[in-house]
Amino acid sequence: xxxxxxxxxxxxxxxxxxxxxxxxxxxxxxxxxxxxxxxxxxxxxxxxxxxxxxxxxxxxxxxxxxxxxxxxxxxxxxxxxxxxxxxxxxxxxxxxxxxxxxxxxxxxxxxxxxxxxxxxxxxxxxxxxxxxxxxxxxxxxxxxxxxxxxxxxxxxxxxxxxxxxxxxxxxxxxxxxxxxxxxxxxxxxxxxxxxxxxxxxxxxxxxxxxxxxxxxxxxxxxxxxxxxxxxxxxxxxxxxxxxxxxxxxxxxxxxxxxxxxxxxxxxxxxxxxxxxxxxx
Ligand code: NAD
Numbered sequence: 001x002x003x004x005x006x007x008x009x010x011x012x013x014x015x016x017x018x019x020x021x022x023x024x025x026x027x028x029x030x031x032x033x034x035x036x037x038x039x040x041x042x043x044x045x046x047x048x049x050x051x052x053x054x055x056x057x058x059x060x061x062x063x064x065x066x067x068x069x070x071x072x073x074x075x076x077x078x079x080x081x082x083x084x085x086x087x088x089x090x091x092x093x094x095x096x097x098x099x100x101x102x103x104x105x106x107x108x109x110x111x112x113x114x115x116x117x118x119x120x121x122x123x124x125x126x127x128x129x130x131x132x133x134x135x136x137x138x139x140x141x142x143x144x145x146x147x148x149x150x151x152x153x154x155x156x157x158x159x160x161x162x163x164x165x166x167x168x169x170x171x172x173x174x175x176x177x178x179x180x181x182x183x184x185x186x187x188x189x190x191x192x193x194x195x196x197x198x199x200x201x202x203x204x205x206x207x208x209x210x211x212x213x214x215x216x217x218x219x220x221x222x223x224x225x226x227x228x229x230x231x232x233x234x235x236x237x238x239x240x241x242x243x244x245x246x247x248x249x250x251x252x253x254x255x256x257x258x259x260x261x262x263x264x265x266x267x268x269x270x271x272x273x274x275x276x277x278x279x280x
Pocket of ligand 1: 138161162163164165166167168185186187188192205206207208211226227259263
């Protein structure tokens, strides 16, 4: 079998077009504020891409740039200012933050209704409890990819590899909310290949280059690779050995060009969702 390749760029384009159409019908312009502390080059590129994508969707994006030595109190004051600004519907503080600033305290200071990253404890709790809230962008992007493939999630055996707060855990909660039978596997799981082989839907989010081999995958499974790693030759590779897996899976996301483009698209979706809810 040769897997169908799930093109995240195309699906992300569809999500972004849907966001732009929702924005056009709103009658007001939603606002997104991204707070960037320091000069981390990867973060700077990511923030620039967010700005561009937001503008293309009709969202008013602003980037608040603060020096690396800003200090926690000044950063919290900036968050409070954005919380109070009625033109700002979404606030995202770019992580990682410089040492000396507690990211949990900063995230907890964001108005949960504007928390478009979905990392605020209230939103984390809402997702865990199966209640409406704002959901982290990368797992939300994975759900949009699964919807685009047309895979039946209800009743399916789904295995999530990785239990981080930003990907694995919310991913498992979203799949559970969609009525999948969910297993979360991680670094302490006894027999990882055996767990993966049971999956009809496999989501890998471990950050280990090509950990998941072809013989870990059930024939016909849908494989979503969240990992972004530098391989030995500096090439970008996922958590899944792509060529091996594609020979067995029914559908698979490539790296790059799979989950990656979905994250920003879902950030825009969350911004519009937050804007609509705040005005209700
Ligand atoms: P993390 O390091 O916070 O968590 C990794 C998880 O994988 C942990 O729960 C750990 O238990 C598990 N793990 C680690 N090694 C393992 C092993 N050998 N066997 C089984 N489980 C193991 O990472 P993260 O933030 O969840 O990110 C995971 C990957 O996804 C990274 O490659 C990251 O770059 C990528 N990522 C991509 C996007 C995107 O937009 N596509 C967004 C976020 C993260």
